[in-house]
Amino acid sequence: MDIEQLLQEYERTRLAHLRILEDQKITEAKLRKSEAYNRLLFNSSPIGLALWKMDGTLVDVNPAYAKILGRTVEETLKLTYWDITPKKYEEQEKQQLKSLEETGSYGPYEKEYIHKDGHLVPVRLQGVIFEQEGERFILSSVEAITDLRRKEDELKNAYKKTIELETIINRSPAVAFLWRAAEGWPVDYVSENIALFGYTPAEFLSGTLPFAQIIYPDDLERVRKEVSHYSQTGATEFEQEYRIVTKSGEVRWVNNQTFVRCNQNNEITHYQGIVIDITEHKIAEEEVKKQKELFQKIVDYIPLMIASFDEKGKIQLVNHEIVRKLGWSLEEWQAENILEKCYPKPEDFKKALDFMINKPIGWKELKTTTKYGTVIDTIWTNILLPDGLSMGIGQDITESKRAEEEIRQTNEELRVINKIISTTASILDTKEMLDKVLIEALKIVGLEGGTVCTIEPDNTLNLVTQRESSDETICELTQKKIKVGDCLCGNCANENRPLILRDREAVLQYATREVLRGENINFHAAFPFVVKEKSVGVLCVFTRTDKKPAERSLKLLETLTAQVALAIENTKLYEEIKKHSLQLERLVSDRTAKLQYAIEELEAFSYSVSHDLRAPLRAIDGFSLALLEDYSDKLDKEGKHYLQRVRNAATEMALLIDDLLNLSRISRRELKRGNVDLSKIIISIKDKLIASEPGRIVKFTIEEDVRVEGDSNLLKIVMENLFSNAWKFTSKKKNAKIEFGILQKEGKTVYYIKDNGVGFDMRYADKLFSPFQRLHRKEDYPGTGIGLATVKRIILKHGGNIWAESEIEKGTTFYFTI
């Protein structure tokens, strides 16, 4: 039994109960006024009453009792208890009597009486024992359990339930009311749980607080109208929702289920109802409503196609977006199988339906046909909803597909251009490059014919390469010096923009020359190679077929030719550079040859010098000596002196030759770098110098373990020269000092050889390292004047530098770096 039925049952019982209570009240009040109250009560009781003596003799019975036995009162009074009690109850009766003795009452319990006509009448009885004037009597009240018995039982049960329900109700949020059908709806009954609204039942029952007073003023009029409407239309029950004000002033929404109660004359006397606080529910309902509206709005306005459909794929609902995108209204969707129209191919329809029914995870791309016959790219997914429905969510991806395709195509085109440019860029021959460009251009547009011409300085076209040109055209272009503008490509070159002739008519309009008119060209597109705002050539593509290249590929050619123009420019520049560099190369090799020759000459010269220049000197010296030896008697002293001078000069010259040879040899010699112990070299030079003139006292100070990277032999020459110079120029000093050391200057290691010799005038310092330059007279300090030139050459060869500081009579310091 659900709560609804329970409540109805409860209501019915309750009504009965209340009715009884009310009736009793009235009757009692009346009867109390009567003196014959007891008798009347006894006689008019619908319940059988009997007064017994303790021995079972009947003292008095009322008509109701007699009626149960099918007799009159008089007849009944002649009977004893045992006369009307069947044998089978004797034992039970004795027990009851025993109970009566002990407790003063019995029952209620059930048994049967023997009816006047002999059948057994089931009865329920109970009794009390009382004393009157010293004698004990039993008063039994008896009810016949006839056809009504069941009903009564039910009533009784219901009553029990009523009590239970009352408890339930008092604990439940449903407040039970009984209103009188009077102004303001005074309350005759209200359940305890009115406390939920802060009131007590007493406040209402006392009559001071009619129900209307707790109805929210704004709703009161409506409630009134509704009640009166229902009442007039004869409704037995109705339902309302309105607000009431709680004791604390709070406004709450309630649901009120009202049953109309009428009296026998069918006049409404009472309203009975259940008032339930539905504020929370109402709030929740409002919330749900709001959410529902929001959801609906979202579903309607979201730029996604949303449809709900059942297990079989039948569409239940579609949102605005679907209607907008696909064209069919919701009514159409529901009336026809639109899905079949969306996917006209049976295999597509099957795929779509499969997807809707099986709902694999993920998205599926489908080409969907709209009501207008267009096909759009869509992507769909399915969601299973709790109530067996599914929701399909789809998106129109036509645009993004198109954009994607656009990007893909652009990329592809860029790739093609890039490929062409990169392959042509490596071709530095213009003709070869342009031929390659033409091949690629024809591939792009998918046509068979094409030409590439360059524009000569006299503004004529020069055919570089062609495909499928007629012999006449080739002949014209190569031999007749066609002026720019006298050709299909002419204006394009003049205006520096492509000229596309899309049909034969357009071609003929531009085909001024007879040859062109006979060419049967149906499509011709010319693209200029523009360099620095000037066309330097033209690429043409054409066809004699009916093919028409895609606009896109023509655009691509435009881009390509712009790039190729740059390549042409580059090629031209390259050719110029190549020409220049060839010239330069020739010049260089020319000079190199000359230089080589000069070097060879020099070498031959050096060789000759070393070889042939010395021979005469030897002869001069040798024969001079022969003269001195063999003819000394024929020569006077002066003659001998002159011959000696001849010999000295010859020796001098031999020395010069040797030094010069050394110098030139050093210049030509390759450096052999290695680790050189300068200190060690210097010490051996020092020892040699001391040995050459043992009488001299010179103080040497030599820094130890000075090592450099360089050519050991050459550095030895340097040291020999510098130290023999120092030795030579200190020869006239008493406390001669020669020092070798290193110092750091500007982060570089500087080596120095310092003497306290005669020194020189710094004004001549720049002459110091030139060959044959002497700063001292030969008689004072002998030498060829080549030593320091040799030193400088060696130092420079090592990538170093050498310079000197000197002061006359104080000494000289040579510094060098390596």
Next chain:
Amino acid sequence: MEEKTILLIEDNPDDIELTLRAFKKNRIVNNVVIARDGEEALEHLFGSNAVKPALVLIDLKLPKIDGLEVLRQIRSNEKTKLYPVVVLTSSTEQNDLKAAYELGTNSYIKKPVNFEAFIEAVHKLGVYWLLLNEPPME
């Protein structure tokens, strides 16, 4: 010493005369055969009247066939390969020195300009090659 022939290969007449004077000064009285160019030298070495010199003095710079080529032929011929050969020249070029030694010269002497020094050199040369040095037996 008399039997030992010296082959002097020298083109410069001055040098020839001075060399001979130097021999005389040093009392070297050996027979001296003079070749004035490379071709003549080869004739003296390999020709029909070939000499068997005890010492070959050779200048490098010679007309027709140069000294190094003559040296090469001497060293590559079975008959002449053991001849003592001294390069007597004005050149002090390292290339010449190296080439001469590579081709198997026994000695390399630079002719000094100073004649006294030249005489001294010839003296030493004569003493060494004609007196001290023991050539292999034929």
